[in-house]
Every structure is written in C-alpha cells, then in structure tokens.
Amino acid sequence: MEQQKRYGHFDDQHREYVITDPQTPWPWINYLGNEDFFSLISNTAGGYSFYKDAKFRRITRYRYNNVPMDNGGRYFYIVDKETGSQGDKTIVWNPGWKPCKTPLDFYECRHGMGYTRITGRKNGVEASVLFFVPLKKWAEVQKLTLSNTSSETKTLKLFSFEEWCLWNAATDMENFQRNFSTGEVEIEGSTIYHKTEYRERRNHYAFYHVNTPIQGFDTDRETFVGLYNEFADPQAVMEGKPRNSHAHGWSPIASHYIEVTLAPGESKDFVFLLGYVENEQDEKFEKPQVINKKKAHALIAELDTTEKVDKAFAELCEYWDALLNIYKVKTGNDKLDRMVNIWNQYQCMVTFNFSRSASFFESGVGRGMGFRDSNQDLVGFVHQIPPRARQRIIDIASTQFPDGGCYHQYQPLTKRGNNDIGGGFNDDPCWLIFGTVAYIKETGDFSILDEMVPFDNQPGSEVTLFEHLKISMDHVINNLGPHMLPLIGRADWNDCLNLNCFSWDPNESFQTTENVSEGTKAESLMIAGLFVVTGKDYVALCRKLAGLSGKSGISGIDFAAEAARMQQAVDAMIEAVKKHGWDGEWYLRAYDFYGRKIGSNECDEAKIFIESQGWCTMAEIGAEDGMVAKSLDSCKKYLECEHGMVLNNPAFSKYIYEYGEISSYPEGYKENAGIFCHNNPWVIIGECLAGRGNDAWSHYAKILPSYVEEKYQTLHKVEPYVNCQMVAGKDAFKPGEGKNSWLTGTAAWMWYTVSEFILGIKPDYDGIRIDPCLPETATDYTVNRKFREADYEITIHPNGAQKGVKTITLDGQPISGTVIPYSPGKHTVEVTL
C-alpha cells in the first residue's frame, strides 16, 4: 500500500477539522450559512456564495472543472517587503496559500460548524481570516486579523478580491456574450455594489464592504488582473497600485485596497462583508439609476465592528451547541463519538439545505432538490429543527401529481417542479411516507397530516397531506407488473438502471430520454422492499390515527379500514417477492422490459445487486424461511470488499442496451460496482434487524469517515470528515478512492443507522423505543437525547450481547416492553441487554 500522507486531524473539543497542509489531495471544503445565504469555501478560500438557489441567485462567480481545479474565491493579497542579501524584495502572499502559492511559514485551515478559519504566516506577519454567515443574515463575514509578530514596524498593502457572478449561474457560463454588456456597479466609500440588471425585473443587488476607509479599489476584472495575468499575479497587486476602475460591462469584480501600518506586536481587525439585498418594487431607487442602499447600510451597521462580529459568531456557536446537544453519545470510542456527535449531524444539515445542488462535484446549475433525495435527507435532520422539516415535507408534497407520481426534482427558489427532468421515477412516491413518518415520530405532531397541500403547486387542487400519502401508496399498487411487483418506470433509487430507455444515441440523456413504457414488464425488487417497509409504516400510522379518532381533523376516512386495505397490499407484495423475487441465495434485483431476470445467478454479469438485498432485508421478507440471513451472507460473500460493499457483482464489462446508464460506467465506478455508500446502510440495518451486531458494525466502520481518515487520507482523496457518494470499488483502477463528497444520501442513512439501529434510540409515536444492535465488544455507553419536551439520559449495558433488551428502568422503576413512554421533563433510563 502506498504511504498515506496526512493532511490534517480532528480537533473534537472545538468540533473542527484542522488542515495543516494546503496541498490536500483534492480541495477540502466547508459550507457556511444556515437558511438563505450560503457559501462554499475550500481550504484555500476558494468557492462562492449564493442566495437560496445556487443556479438562479449566484452571487460570486466560480468556474468548475478548472485548471487548477480550485481557482477563484475570496482572496486577500498581502504585499510586504522582505529584506535579503540583495536588498529589499517585494513579496505577495495569501493567508490560504492560494492563489499566489508563496511558500508560507505557517498554514492552517480549521473547518468548523458553519465557519472556517484560515491562518497564514509569512515574514513576521500573521493573517487570520474567520469566514462565517451570521444567523439570519444575508451576508458572509470575513474577519481578517493582521498581526505583526516581528520586531520592526510593518507597512503592508492589502488587496481584497471577489468576482461577481451575473446572477444566473447557467447563463453566466453559456450566454456570457450578453453579460459582457450588462455588468454594472456603484462605488460608495468603502462599499462596492454589484447591480447588474437591477433596472428591470431584478430587485436585488450585492455588495462587498470593509469597515475602514480605503485608499483605492477596482471593479473591472481585466483592469485589476490584467488580460495576460492570472489570479496568482494580478497586475494591480503586483505593482502595488489599485487602478480605481469602474466596470461597465465585461466582468465586474470587487477589490478594496488598504494601506496598513503595524507596530511590532500590533494587531488590526478588518471586517469584510459580502452582502445580498432585495428591495421593494417601489423602493428600488434612491434617484434615477442609483440603487436604494438603505438596507445595505442597515446590514453593514449590524456587522461593522469586531465586537458585533464576535457577538454574531458566538451566537452561531451557541446555535450549533444547541443543535448538537439533542443527541449526544459517549461510548469511549473517539472515532464513533466524533462522527455521531459532530460530523455526521453536521453533514445532515448540509444535505438538508443543499440536497444535491452545489458542491465541488455538483455545479449548482443542474439539479434542484430531489423528491427522493430530500425525503431521505429529512431523517438525518428532523431531530435538529423540526419546523423546517415540516415545511420541507409540505414543499415536496406540493410537487406531486394527482395520480401520486411526482416531479423528480424542484427548484428551491420557486419551489416548482423541474420540467426538464419531469417524473416517472416509480420509487419517488414511497419516500414521502418515509419522510413524513420520521417527522411525526420525532415531534408527535399529527396535525401535519391535516395540512392542505396542492398538486403540482396548482391553487385550488389542495387535499390533505394524508391524502398525498395515500395516493403515494396507491401509485405503487396501481403500477404493478406481470409478477405483481412494482413497475420501475424511468428508474427506481438507482438512477442508472434505465430499463425502459433503450438508447443507442450518445447525445441522449439516460435520465430524460422518453421511455418506452407501453408494454413494459420491467419491475423493481428495490421498490417492492421499499413498499413493504413504508407500507408497514403507513399501516401503523393508520392504526394510530384510528385510535386517535376525533383528534385528527381529517374527516371521511375510516382509518381502521384503510389500515386493513394496505396491510393486504403489503402482504400481497411480500408473497410476490417470495414467489418471484428470490434467486436462491439472494433477492433478484429486477425484471427487464421483456420480463427477464436481473441480478440473478443465471445472469452473466451483475448476478447480485445491493439495493434489493438492503430493502428486502429491511422489510424482513421471508425471514422465517431463512431468506434474510442468506441474503445478508451473500452481501458479505459477493459484495463486501476492503472499503465497503459494492453495488453489484460482477461488474458490467460492456454496455447493455436494455439496462442503460448502469452499464455505461467502467467497472468499479458509480452505479457499476462502485461502493455507492448511500446503500450500504440499508444492508447494515438489515443486519441490525436480524440481530447480527458484529456484521453490522464491521460494515459500518468500513465507510465511517473517522476510520477512513485514520488510514487513507491520500488514497481516499476527498474530505475525510464527511461521507462521499462513492468510493471506487474492488474492480476499479484505484479501489478506495472517494468521489462526490458531501451531498449524498449517505449522510442521512449513516445517521439513521447509527442513531436508531446500532445505538438503538428510536423515536416512536408514543415515546422512544430502545433496541440497540451492537458488536459483542461494545462496552457501556450513554446517550443524552432531547425528545420533544423531554430530556433522557439513557445508559446501555450490553454485557457482550449483540441484541435483545432484557430490562429497562425509567427513573429507577422497571418498565415492560421496549418503549419508554414519553413524558416531559428530565429522565434517567438504564437498559441491560
């Protein structure tokens, strides 16, 4: 194995990952922002900002797939003099090393909860920048502290730099000929305003401010950088002279120029603020052509001193303290505790906010919020801020069609379904039940089911959310194939299993090509398992509602009868899987258009797939006949490798017209036998339900970032503090190499798995169910869980058992069963296995 260099380490006390070498194997990024204003920031200060929607409201420009890979961002250039044997020499450097790449005497980047602090030292000067988005503010703060650590007075020149994006990130790249004429700015004191297109339909502008008088500025990119120069050597900086340029068209930027003198030992703070403002239609202008800056002034006034900024930062830290106090475990295993208590929960917040839209792998222009993706993200987030989860469920359901089908994606700014991709992914409807049930169990808020929710956002079409759940189930029942298994539609969870697509044209997209659905027999065992799992949840919900009758305002539904109706459908599905979905050692994956088996021992390649093993074992289909145990064993035997479980085995070695995109990838990558981390937890949950704690744990630890961090920082390549979507599988050129970090359903599934199934703390309608499944080496551990208005301290004594709660005491009193009945207040719980 190649020597694994280390680029950083965890600092659990501060909840930070500390990067000590700027030349990480790939940009290691963080996310700033909580609700409206967001930024991506790399360990060298690369990245960009946007308001709500990475496509439609991009504030600063970023070029993806660039050379070098991470180029462009918020850059501070420091111009200093160095005295050497040949006299004085000018040196230019950046606190985050890039873009000048001047070797630093010290470099450190600390990614924390909603903030990043980058510190560089050079030649007796320290520059430390704290980047964060304050709560409820539409702005990114950049607090730069310059310190003179030498014994001489330092006279420095400081240049800031941001490049504006002309709002729509897609047209900014595709239709830039237009943008070359539209760019407009205003300059007022130490604030540079970006107001492109503000005159007509737009009512928003951005600004870049610093809380000190400036001695110059630039707003035109070519004037500042120079047409033949780069970010690494902008002409104005290299000559130490701003040009005071005023952009008209071309490419507007914002750069402040500040002269700084620091006595030995002296430090100065500069607060830079990148803000975004929307004005009322009748308050757009101060006078003709001049933007009304009232709101910008107000925002600046809230954050224009070190004290105000420090206070805002303290509030952000308290906010995270509170969020991370909701579920806290102490096992004595640092690698587990730091993921559960810090990074996994943090990543869940990020996936909740961004779905799959904007990362260093997702351009932010392609995808909005996914129907299935966002529902799954909910289970990692719902305990953190339930009201936001509630709103998300309503937003998602509002993009459903009256027959239960749904738009596959919607845009966060407009909340409208995305027509480019459309619908027809037949797993989508089931996920709505998955998300909603998680919300109700966490909160006990059944009233969400009474909310009136439209179809396709059409006013007048509203029905209750419960009705949406019902038609979601019915959508599966109404779309069964010849084996009474669910028809797959365009695809199920696996976007790349395109059984009705049949594309020979390389210019077609597998995702959007019109499907041949007439006469199809393509059925999915993954949806079958998903239907059974969510169907059982739906039945339990209906029974619960029947018991509550009267309390839920929903009228005209006989919940007991509805429960019975759906139980029948679930039972029928279980029978269909047992009869037509079992291959002898594992569950089949699907039937193709013509009704031929996929994922069977009879196939030449891809004899076994992970998705149906995961879902059918989670559904416990055929457990009594040994199917679950055999399936789980087959996962170990055929799918498991050093870095996790691959998606299918053997990998496809050639393109199969009937299967689509899955067979277009090289072996070991993505959906063709990559370790698609998202689906590993399904099998792990299957293991937990089967009581196989040792196996569950060993699968889990293989893809747990903190274990990977310890061993493979170089090989893994991407950020070692979060999960990535895919790790190259055993058939790949470089098994173990990660890709698509951050925005992946893996985050929520890892959380759901560890919090509820391994550690075994499971919210339920009437309380918390305790049902851990542990490796036999597990020792006593304590979970502090805030739940509704209660605060539980739960200590588990595994006594070497993998599963099976023997006794529970609540505040010293034994209780029967495994559910701690909910009651507000503080409680102590002792559990023995």
Ligand code: GLC
């Ligand atoms: C990506 C998509 C998700 C899909 C998965 C497998 O993660 O966001 O919707 O289920 O790929 O194809």
Ligand code: GLC
């Ligand atoms: C590819 C990706 C998957 C994504 C899909 C749609 O299939 O693997 O992650 O969901 O494309 O863009």
